[in-house]
Amino acid sequence: MKWSEFFVTGEPLIYAADVAIVLTMVGIVFVLTYFKKWKWLWNEWLTTVDHKKIGVMYIICAVLMLFRGGVDALLMRAQLTAPNMKFLDAQHYNEIFTTHGTIMILFMAMPFIIGLMNIVVPLQIGARDVAFPYLNALSFWLFFFGALLFNISFVIGGSPDAGWTAYFPLAGNEFSHGVGNNYYAVALQISGIGTLMTGINFLVTILKMRAPGMTLMRMPMFTWTILITCVLIIFAFPVLTVALALMTFDRVFGTQFFTMANGGMSMLWANLFWIWGHPEVYIVILPSFGIFSEVVSTFAQKRLFGYKAMVGSIVGIAFLSFIVWVHHFFTMGAGPAVNSAFSITTMAIAIPTGVKIFNWLFTIRKGKIRFTTAMLWSLAFIPNFVIGGVTGVMLAMAAADYQYHNSYFLIAHFHYVLIAGTVFACFAGLHYWYPKMFGHILNERLGKWTFWLFMIGFNVCFFPMYFLGLMGMTRRMYTYSAGLGWTPLNVVATVGAVLMGIGFIVLCYNIYYSARYGERDMTGDPWNGRTLEWATASPPVHYNFPVTPVVEDVDAYWVMKKKYGGFHVKEEDLKPIHMPSNSGRPFWMSVAFFVAGFGLVFKWFALAIVGALFIVLGLILRSFEDDDGYHIPVDEIKRMERAARKGA
Amino acid sequence: MGEAAHRYDETLPLEYRTQESRLNILGFWIFLGAEVALFATLFATYLVLFQRTGSGPTAGELFEVQDVLIETLLLLTSSFTCGLAIFEMRRGRISGLIAWLLVTLLLGAGFITFEIREFIHYVHEGATMQTSAFLSSFFVLVGTHGAHVSVGIGWMILIIIQLLQRGFTPKTARKVFIVSLYWHFLDVVWIFIFTLVYLLGMVI
Numbered sequence: 001m002k003w004s005e006f007f008v009t010g011e012p013l014i015y016a017a018d019v020a021i022v023l024t025m026v027g028i029v030f031v032l033t034y035f036k037k038w039k040w041l042w043n044e045w046l047t048t049v050d051h052k053k054i055g056v057m058y059i060i061c062a063v064l065m066l067f068r069g070g071v072d073a074l075l076m077r078a079q080l081t082a083p084n085m086k087f088l089d090a091q092h093y094n095e096i097f098t099t100h101g102t103i104m105i106l107f108m109a110m111p112f113i114i115g116l117m118n119i120v121v122p123l124q125i126g127a128r129d130v131a132f133p134y135l136n137a138l139s140f141w142l143f144f145f146g147a148l149l150f151n152i153s154f155v156i157g158g159s160p161d162a163g164w165t166a167y168f169p170l171a172g173n174e175f176s177h178g179v180g181n182n183y184y185a186v187a188l189q190i191s192g193i194g195t196l197m198t199g200i201n202f203l204v205t206i207l208k209m210r211a212p213g214m215t216l217m218r219m220p221m222f223t224w225t226i227l228i229t230c231v232l233i234i235f236a237f238p239v240l241t242v243a244l245a246l247m248t249f250d251r252v253f254g255t256q257f258f259t260m261a262n263g264g265m266s267m268l269w270a271n272l273f274w275i276w277g278h279p280e281v282y283i284v285i286l287p288s289f290g291i292f293s294e295v296v297s298t299f300a301q302k303r304l305f306g307y308k309a310m311v312g313s314i315v316g317i318a319f320l321s322f323i324v325w326v327h328h329f330f331t332m333g334a335g336p337a338v339n340s341a342f343s344i345t346t347m348a349i350a351i352p353t354g355v356k357i358f359n360w361l362f363t364i365r366k367g368k369i370r371f372t373t374a375m376l377w378s379l380a381f382i383p384n385f386v387i388g389g390v391t392g393v394m395l396a397m398a399a400a401d402y403q404y405h406n407s408y409f410l411i412a413h414f415h416y417v418l419i420a421g422t423v424f425a426c427f428a429g430l431h432y433w434y435p436k437m438f439g440h441i442l443n444e445r446l447g448k449w450t451f452w453l454f455m456i457g458f459n460v461c462f463f464p465m466y467f468l469g470l471m472g473m474t475r476r477m478y479t480y481s482a483g484l485g486w487t488p489l490n491v492v493a494t495v496g497a498v499l500m501g502i503g504f505i506v507l508c509y510n511i512y513y514s515a516r517y518g519e520r521d522m523t524g525d526p527w528n529g530r531t532l533e534w535a536t537a538s539p540p541v542h543y544n545f546p547v548t549p550v551v552e553d554v555d556a557y558w559v560m561k562k563k564y565g566g567f568h569v570k571e572e573d574l575k576p577i578h579m580p581s582n583s584g585r586p587f588w589m590s591v592a593f594f595v596a597g598f599g600l601v602f603k604w605f606a607l608a609i610v611g612a613l614f615i616v617l618g619l620i621l622r623s624f625e626d627d628d629g630y631h632i633p634v635d636e637i638k639r640m641e642r643a644a645r646k647g648a
Numbered sequence: 649m650g651e652a653a654h655r656y657d658e659t660l661p662l663e664y665r666t667q668e669s670r671l672n673i674l675g676f677w678i679f680l681g682a683e684v685a686l687f688a689t690l691f692a693t694y695l696v697l698f699q700r701t702g703s704g705p706t707a708g709e710l711f712e713v714q715d716v717l718i719e720t721l722l723l724l725t726s727s728f729t730c731g732l733a734i735f736e737m738r739r740g741r742i743s744g745l746i747a748w749l750l751v752t753l754l755l756g757a758g759f760i761t762f763e764i765r766e767f768i769h770y771v772h773e774g775a776t777m778q779t780s781a782f783l784s785s786f787f788v789l790v791g792t793h794g795a796h797v798s799v800g801i802g803w804m805i806l807i808i809i810q811l812l813q814r815g816f817t818p819k820t821a822r823k824v825f826i827v828s829l830y831w832h833f834l835d836v837v838w839i840f841i842f843t844l845v846y847l848l849g850m851v852i
Contacts, residue, residue, distance in 0.1 A: 131671045196682060204675045238686035255777050255784035263700030263781035623806045
């Protein structure tokens with residue numbers, strides 16, 4: 001590879017991005033040095049094993065990636081606003097829709113959900129941390145450096161351009177010569193390993209570390225959805241691991257898994273990808289259902305309707321999610337028998353989902369509803385998600401799918417489920433748990449501005465796409481001619497996208513505004529909450545609970561408030577608390593993964609081996625480590641409790 | 649964490665006594681569940697591709713019975729000696745434990761030696777992982793298993809060093825127990841490789 005090919009050249013947009021990246025990095029280094037914050041950054045954040053801080057870092061990354069993926073989306077909408085636009089060429093457009101899809105699913109939706117679950121799940125089950133805090137830090141940093149590796153592709157070497165599904169033979173060496181798809185394979189692999197470890201970690205945490213009295217059927221619904229999501233992660237992500245490894249072998253070492261000659265089979269990739277890919281969409285939607293359940297129950301001020309039916313339907317959806325993958329390629333050569341079977345399993349998913357929709361509606365019924373921002377997102381979710389779901393059932397009919405397949409109808413469908421489902425849930429969860437993360441409330445007025453701008457913008461952007469799809473516009477086309485009559489609806493869609501972008505800007509301003517002027521939450525329970533996270537201070541002291549709470553029913557904290565007037569801690573009950581030590585190793589080991597991955601992308605095997613050796617070194621050092629954490633003495637706990645509760 | 653982490657239960661075997669150990673062992677079982685999914689995917693890939701030999705050799709033309717049988721005997725025996733090591737640990741005899749672990753990892757090393765010999769032999773016959781889809785999937789499936797065994801050998805060496813340094817503690821006992829779970833798991837995977845790759849390949 002020549003140096004002139006190393007950096008991406010020839011596009012004004014890329015040069016502008018280069019300048020922006022360099023300026024941002026210089027700015028960060030300057031600010032950290034000027035305010036003498038390097039040590040703080042290392043001690044408080046980069047080496048932390050505290051689930052709450054790790055969760056916050058996940059969410060910060062997710063918001064940054066939402067920005068990146070959102071810019072990709074706006075560039076695409078700009079190009080499609082009018083026929084025969086010359087704003088982006090075909091190659092650049094291919095790269096942008098690929099990175100938009102990959103980033104939004106894997107580096108925005110996933111970390112947002114994982115961030116919220118990191119912050120909330122240990123608090124909801126009355127635990128002091130996750131089962132494996134060190135592993136949790138490693139999971140985060142692997143995700144972080146995987147995302148970084150993926151993102152640098154657009155200035156170094158070139159972005160992947162075969163779609164987020166990376167179908168072969170297009171994504172193979174025959175048709176994609178550059179390093180772009182190597183980035184795809186390696187970066188997703190690194191962050192995927194992190195996700196798998198998160199799944200194991202939280203499954204053990206939820207199974208083994210619940211407070212006394214919290215039986216499985218007394219767990220908060222969000223925790224239930226995370227439990228099932230972990231099971232999905234544990235059985236789906238290894239398939240991705242293998243699929244990406246085979247892709248790497250094909251692209252870097254010249255094997256014949258998915259090639260067109262020597263017996264390779266490109267459909268094998270499509271099957272492996274979607275055997276992971278379909279459970280993956282439930283990995284991001286089930287926790288969203290959990291968030292809505294918490295928010296709806298809190299702000300309707302009622303116990304969640306049909307708790308057992310909710311649990312049953314989560315399990316049902318999780319089971320079905322593994323046996324529907326062929327519906328992503330009904331048109332790609334499976335026979336009528338296979339298509340019919342997968343058509344039926346796909347439509348069956350509507351049944352447990354419908355059960356959940358009715359449960360939320362019955363929870364709201366006769367509730368004393370408070371229209372907070374979090375509640376508005378949850379209320380908007382129901383009709384919007386139903387539109388996405390019903391069009392999904394239309395797509396599930398294999399015969400009809402031959403009309404809809406890969407058209408804008410499909411684009412509209414999955415944005416209606418992923419945005420109205422997952423993104424609305426992330427925003428609802430962000431507003432709902434924000435006081436728990438940072439100790440102040442996100443401004444409600446600005447929050448409602450974000451909500452209306454984004455929600456209306458979303459419908460203006462994506463509803464016309466159903467019709468564009470029926471009019472014949474196919475996905476991934478970078479331009480179209482004027483005579484097709486698609487122009488007016490495309491203009492409308494672009495207007496909607498801009499409204500969503502403005503909504504996002506208002507959200508970012510709200511974060512800044514609320515940090516400076518927002519209402520401080522001195523009680524720890526700003527929403528009159530029902531579950532145990534609201535029994536802690538806002539933000540919680542790093543050990544979460546001074547004594548382990550005892551759970552008597554569903555909505556544990558609600559019961560405590562009704563029976564005892566709150567969660568009371570007697571100072572004589574305090575005992576020394578055992579906590580895990582911080583470690584810098586997850587950070588530098590993930591750097592080693594990044595270096596090894598970068599070497600693999602460019603086939604610089606010496607560099608890859610150096611990175612791999614450092615990974616092995618990290619594992620050996622961990623094995624010999626004899627650090628059992630430390631104990632916080634009772635006096636220290638008393639002091640911290642008084643400081644945290646001085647406002648209450 | 650908290651008091652729970654230090655709940656110490658004398659009635660349980662050494663490796664299960666602390667809460668931390670119980671969490672680690674459960675976590676490792678779940679990790680093995682993920683490994684099952686991983687190997688299942690590799691087996692599925694192999695079964696889809698194993699008759700797609702392109703211009704390369706077929707399984708029946710390629711496989712050498714003798715090497716594979718020696719590998720199988722070595723690995724199955726190593727699983728038995730690994731079981732004996734745990735038996736010695738339960739009896740509280742550290743020298744017996746270390747001796748059987750050493751036998752186990754020597755048998756594992758023997759397995760790897762024969763496997764590498766087998767692979768080199770195939771490559772000399774012109775059957776590389778770039779030759780055909782069948783060979784790609786064969787080398788990646790069997791190679792992934794071999795890489796796991798190699799990691800297991802390195803891991804066992806680290807644990808033996810720790811046993812020599814620290815003796816029996818709840819922590820070292822737990823580590824021995826977990827590496828033994830890993831080792832038996834690899835044995836089970838090999839039984840499937842032997843059946844679905846080698847036996848099937850020589851029959852069809």
